[in-house]
Structure formats: C-alpha cells, structure tokens
Amino acid sequence: MSYLEQLGKNAKAASTVLNRMLQEEKNTALKACAKALLDHSEEILVANAIDVEAAKKNRVKSSLVDRLSLNKDRLQAMVDGLLQICALPDPIGEVLSMTVRPNGLMIGQKVVPLGVIGIIYESRPNVTADAFGLCFKTGNAVILRGGSDAINSNKAIVKVLRTGLKEAGCAEDALQLIEDTSRDVAKDFMRMNQYIDVLIPRGGAGLIKTTIENSTIPVIETGTGNCHVYVDEYADFNMALNIIDNAKTQRLGVCNTCESLVIHEKISKAFIPLLYERLNAKDIEIRADERGCSICRNCVKASEEDYGTEYLDKIVSLKVVDSIEEAISHINYYSTKHSEAIITDNYDNAMKFLNEIDSAAVYVNASTRFTDGNEFGFGAEIGISTQKLHARGPMGLKALTTTKYIIFGNGQIRQ
Incomplete structure (x- = not known):
C-alpha cells in the first residue's frame, strides 16, 4: 500500500467516526486543540523561524515572507479562530425541509458532512489550523498538502493539533499532513477520488490551474484575487483615499488586497494626484493607462497584462473610464471574480454596480479586505x-x- 493510499484509508475511517460525534464532543476536542496550540506555541514559532529564514535566503519577496510568518499575535489568532468555531452552531444534522406527499411519504433534506476533504495550499501556515477546525466541526476528515516553503511550520502545527485530538480521546487521523512536498506526490494526491470527496486548492493562479487540469476529484476553486476599487464620479475623495490605502497596503500578500483601480474621467484630474501622493508615501507604484499617465507623469505606463495581474506586491494598476458602464465592463473582463468595490454617494450607481458586477463579494463604500471568513462571522475560512x-x-x-434526502414511510410501494 502506498503512502498516499494509507492516508486515504486513515481519513475514510476517521470520517466514519466523526460522522457519529455530537456537537459537544467536537467542541470539547477543538478546545483541547486550541489549548495545545498555546501550550506548544514556542515549538511552533521555532519551526516557523526555520521556514522564514529559508525564504529570506531564497530572496522571496517581502509580501510573501509576511504571509509565511507567524508570531505570538498570529498564533493567538489561530487559537481564537478555533474557539470561535466552537461557539458557532453546528450545521450537521439540521433538517432543512420536510414535506408530505399525497401517498403519505414524508420527504426531507438533512445536512451531512462532505466526508473527506483534501486541501492543497501555499505558504500561510495559519491555514493549517483554520482548515482543520472548520473541517472537524462539520464532521469531515481532512488531508492537508502545504507548500515546501512552510513545511516545518505545518508539521509542527499538525503535530500539536493531533496531540490535542488524542488528549480529547478523538481520532487523530481526522487531521493528516502530506509531508512529501514534491510535485509528483501532489499530482498523485489530486487523483485520489476513491478516498477524497472534494479537493480545495488555496493559493495562486498556477496552483489552481494545475489542480483543475490534473484532478479527478471535484474541485472548489479559491484564492486568486485581482480585486478592483472603482472611484465613481460621485465619490467622496477622503473616503476613497482611505479605502484604497487600506485595501492595497494593509497586507500585500493576501487574496483580498486591491490590485486594480478604476477612476471616472470626470474626477480623474482632481483625484489621481491625491491618490499618487497617498500611495507613493507607502512606495506603491501605479501602472496607469495613457490618460492616467497624462494626469500624473510619475505613473508608469500600464501594459495589457497589468490589468489582469494579481501582483501581491507594491504595485497597482489604474484605468480611467468615461462611465460606470465602462467601469463595470472593464472589471468584469479582467476580474478573477473575487471582490470588487465602488466608492460613490449615488444610490443608483451603487445599486447598478451591485447588480451587474459578477464577483463573489461586491462592496459599496468599503474595503475589499473584509472578504474574510472571520470578518463575515464564520470564525475562520477554508x-x-x-x-x-x-x-x-x-x-x-x-x-x-x-445534504441527503431522508424519507419516512409506512409501507408504501410504487404502483
């Protein structure tokens, strides 16, 4: 039996046990895992320091080093995430509907776990704890495959979480980590449809593309974020500057960071110099179209490729448009369907933007940085x-x- 097959069999067996667990039992185990993270925090930070040092030696850009790095505050956030998941209602077992057919059959829908979830992700070792917590609470076993850049961090975190499960008397194989980070093993993992019910890639465009092209397991696409902020002709300038500053500069290396700006022509001459001054103070390079560059000569000429790029760096693209219709068309064409925002005081334009932008999260007068499971009240996110x-x-x-259908009868047979 191969290494991956053994992990798959372990996960299947664990998922059967998890499916029988009550909400109280799962919450007790999650609290034990949160305590284990606190008790072994120094062990995790030492392992993470090895990964961070290696990334710096390999000249990984600073935004990605930040995404990889852990500290006491980020570890506490991982602990808090598990505890917040504990406090959330358990959806498993909920009966969504129940109807009675003319023949007397009672037919309902019941919420059930997916079963075994596989997750492939890059950097961000906090994902290890978040993914485990959400999967465990919903009765799913999980097999994780992180990137080579975070392998020491991930191994330490998984070891500690499994310790918490063991102390709570739960199946440790509810959480497993693929420690071989080679591409061949990753591709073999993508073809384990006999053991894994759904595969979730979390990372850059390259990872997601590779997963979709190679997986025989149903895939949920996540992650890539070419997020836009459109500054409408009716925008409040101070609000727009503050939102763009936050959306672009708070954290460069995450998927809900603003990468593209769209500015209405009517306010462009007044607004773009102010925008340049604000972003230049934080070393952000603006790659603008011809009209943008003519207004602010310090902008860099944008290429066609720039409008569709998730930079994860101190760069943002800028496009000047003549109408909200052109803004919506531009965004829908270049967007990765993640998060987009409009800054406006005009109700009709706000509603038009909300209705016509085809993305997962659409904002009016708020930063795209809020697209996050914790900010949406989910405790964490997968x-x-x-x-x-x-x-x-x-x-x-x-x-x-x-869901699965549950049907109650009293002897009915089909005629």
Missing part, C-alpha cells in the same frame, strides 16, 4: 470560492456540508 457551484465567497461551516 478559502474564498471564486466559482459558482456549491459555494461562493468566504467558505465557512455550511460550505463544507452537503
């Missing part, structure tokens, strides 16, 4: 789904469930 089937947007507990 990722941001940018597709339309099964789940869309931040994926919390309900996104990790499915």
